[in-house]
Amino acid sequence: MLKEFRTFVARGNVLDLAVGVIIGAAFGTITKSLTDDIIMPVIGYIFGGFDFSSYFIKLGPIPATYKGSPDSYSALKAAGVPLFGYGQFVSVVINFVILAFIVFLLVKFVNRAIATVHQEQKTGDVTPAADPPEIALLREIRDELRAGKTLSE
Template sequence: MLGEFKAFIARGNVLDLAVGVIIGAAFATITKSLTDDLIMPLIGALFGGLDFSSYFVRLGAVPADYAGSLQDYAALKAAGVPLLGFGQFLSVVINFLILAFMVFLLVRFVTRLMPTREEEAAVAAEAADVVLLREIRDAIRARGAPSS
């Protein structure tokens, strides 16, 4: 069983997937920082200093022992107050759209670098022609005809 597991792990697809997951997690962290630290503050500044993450609706009572601000989404959430955080959701949606667009650009770039099926078929056909010509040349040489 251990041998089968080693063979499974050593397959290229599994290793490629593992590398993809690790790079994807790092890429998501970069995208989250891009959204939270650069894009959302710019959008907030364009709309008069708005902080989208602070847009929420309280759906329940605040605990009696809560001493923080009633406008602090993170503190209220940590205190267990039920909240409808549509501003935070908007930030996550923008984060997703940026990540999806960046992945689209990456796939588009890699796709342009990779040969198309037609190009691969042309290379294969050319290789087959070269092999055929070599075989003809070798057959002529084997008959004793003078080579050019």
């Protein structure tokens, strides 16, 4: 069983998948920053201070020991107050749409590049390598033998 597992892990697909997951996680943090730090503030500026993360509904009481702002989603959440954070959900959905669109563009670009390579191979844009002189000589001999000539002629 250990040998099978080692063979499974040593295959290229598993390693490619691991690299893809790591790069995907890093790409996700970049997209989150793009959404939170660039796109959402611009949307907020355009709509006059509109901030999705500040939209939530309190589902339970605020603890008596809580000293923070009653309008801070992150502070209330950290204090353990049950919240219905629909604004945060909107931010996550926007983040997903941006990430999905970027991945779509990336896949489209790669597919186009692969199609171009296949098309070049089909049309014969790649010039074949020249035959070595020995092969050319052997072909000449073969062609003469097929023509019915003998070596004495």
